[in-house]
Amino acid sequence: MNDKAANKKSHKAKHDKPQPAEVASELPVVAPPTLPDGQDRDARIAAGKARRQQVSRGVHAEWMPPSDRRDPVEILIESSAGRLPELLPIRYGRMLQSPFTFFRGAAAVMAADLARTPASGIQVQACGDCHLLNFGAFATPERKLLFDLNDFDETLPGPWEWDLKRLAASFVIAGRNNGFPDAAAQDTARAVARSYREHMDELSGMRALDVWYAHIEMDALLERFEDADTVRRARKRIAKAAARDVLEEDYPALVSEEGGKPRIRDNPPLIYHPEASGTAAFEETLRTAFAGYRESLPDDRRLLLDRYRIEDLAIKVVGVGSVGTACGILLMLAEVDDPLFLQVKEARTSVLEPYLGRSPYACRGQRVVVGQRLMQSASDIFLGWTVSPSGRHFYVRQLRDMKIKPMVELFDVDVMTAYAEACGWALARAHARSGDAARISGYLGKSARFDDALTAFAAAYAYQNERDHAALMQAVRAGRIEAYLER
Numbered sequence: 001m002n003d004k005a006a007n008k009k010s011h012k013a014k015h016d017k018p019q020p021a022e023v024a025s026e027l028p029v030v031a032p033p034t035l036p037d038g039q040d041r042d043a044r045i046a047a048g049k050a051r052r053q054q055v056s057r058g059v060h061a062e063w064m065p066p067s068d069r070r071d072p073v074e075i076l077i078e079s080s081a082g083r084l085p086e087l088l089p090i091r092y093g094r095m096l097q098s099p100f101t102f103f104r105g106a107a108a109v110m111a112a113d114l115a116r117t118p119a120s121g122i123q124v125q126a127c128g129d130c131h132l133l134n135f136g137a138f139a140t141p142e143r144k145l146l147f148d149l150n151d152f153d154e155t156l157p158g159p160w161e162w163d164l165k166r167l168a169a170s171f172v173i174a175g176r177n178n179g180f181p182d183a184a185a186q187d188t189a190r191a192v193a194r195s196y197r198e199h200m201d202e203l204s205g206m207r208a209l210d211v212w213y214a215h216i217e218m219d220a221l222l223e224r225f226e227d228a229d230t231v232r233r234a235r236k237r238i239a240k241a242a243a244r245d246v247l248e249e250d251y252p253a254l255v256s257e258e259g260g261k262p263r264i265r266d267n268p269p270l271i272y273h274p275e276a277s278g279t280a281a282f283e284e285t286l287r288t289a290f291a292g293y294r295e296s297l298p299d300d301r302r303l304l305l306d307r308y309r310i311e312d313l314a315i316k317v318v319g320v321g322s323v324g325t326a327c328g329i330l331l332m333l334a335e336v337d338d339p340l341f342l343q344v345k346e347a348r349t350s351v352l353e354p355y356l357g358r359s360p361y362a363c364r365g366q367r368v369v370v371g372q373r374l375m376q377s378a379s380d381i382f383l384g385w386t387v388s389p390s391g392r393h394f395y396v397r398q399l400r401d402m403k404i405k406p407m408v409e410l411f412d413v414d415v416m417t418a419y420a421e422a423c424g425w426a427l428a429r430a431h432a433r434s435g436d437a438a439r440i441s442g443y444l445g446k447s448a449r450f451d452d453a454l455t456a457f458a459a460a461y462a463y464q465n466e467r468d469h470a471a472l473m474q475a476v477r478a479g480r481i482e483a484y485l486e487r
Helices: 003-015 021-026 039-053 057-061 072-079 086-098 099-105 105-116 160-179 182-204 208-213 218-222 228-243 246-255 278-297 299-305 364-375 413-434 439-442 449-478
Strands: 123-126 136-137 147-150 156-159 255-258 261-264 310-314 328-335 337-346 384-387 393-398
Touching: 072 105, 072 449, 086 099, 086 449, 099 160, 099 449, 105 160, 105 384, 105 449, 123 160, 123 182, 123 364, 123 413, 136 413, 147 413, 156 160, 160 182, 160 413, 160 449, 182 413, 182 439, 182 449, 208 413, 218 228, 218 384, 246 255, 246 337, 255 337, 261 310, 278 310, 278 384, 278 393, 364 384, 364 393, 364 413, 413 439
Parallel strands: none
Antiparallel strands: 123 156, 136 147, 255 261, 310 328, 328 337, 337 393, 384 393
16 A cells, blocks of 8 residues: 555545444455555655654544444444354343453444544554453463464454554553552553554564564563562463363363263353254264364364364353354364364454455454464464354364463552553564554654553543443443343
């Protein structure tokens, strides 16, 4: 995309009324990430700096809900279409718990809002649901523990600002949830922006392969944390995850023997078998979908997968935003004492597509997998996709593989700030892999002008999120939607 076209697209995104989700399939294909166009680094930095003439850095501070802003509850109800109806009360119940849990499940609401905000016109592969709990530690195929983004359900090429604004807002919301003073909560958002800007500048000076190979090792990251208790807890969790044994821990926790055959334990309403489970029609559907998944893998991974046989499949409720989608656990065995658990997650239309264009991939699971491989420094060896005979789209990965999520509820201001810096660093690295780091860096500049603007936006949107959470509570009280509160 050239500068003129990008600025035109930015202007359009700022002023046009967002399109409703139901017309997403009629939209043109989304514009790809903005790649270097043969100019040297200095020229691309200058081109990025020139974007400020059309979209100043200070304008990113703005958030004022437009007069025609859609009802957030209406958007949530719309985004629930096609989900498993029996799980929707759990989704709403989890979102009711706090403004923070509401935010985690309201990616569609914020996507509609972000589509009304200014953008520089520089595209990257965007996460689409970039909040502080969608980062964490995981093991690479070489068993090295890295810190990175780890959720890509909404990924799509889009403005880098959208990811950064959602991430910064999540820190203010989480800080307020932890009882931080407003100024301290906002400082964590500023830390996100500053870290992103400084690391993007560093990445813009690296060779393309060096950017692609760049990663954040957990050991190096922990050295940046000054709180000894936080580091001690993290290292304890890392050691536990590294020592975790699927046969000794996951298998007995998730599986029971019924009639001499292994079967995933039911724990309704969070884990349960579909009504058709065990029927010939169900088994045929499972085999067909699994064959499609197998075809999505490289030949060497197929050979590894073929060592295992399918034993059982159960529905499993996960997260907040994913609740109601058809997610499950697939139990496979190579031998009696050699299990493999795969997580099967339904892939739906990205919340960004109504505003940016439809994905170029016919299978929405492929959209997720390609986006993950573009943004993440290393991906699961079993990552693949498929479409079921009923038309649902899925992606597949290992259920647990030394995955460690941050315990942000325990973070004090200093630890949250250090964590914000880590997330800004990881997001800059992810965006630099798919987009033009020099143009983004040129736009951001060396000063704190953009940092201050992003902080102001995050603070304003945190209050918007609280109002939207209150609207959901009112909808439940009025009987407009049903919520199930877990014990």
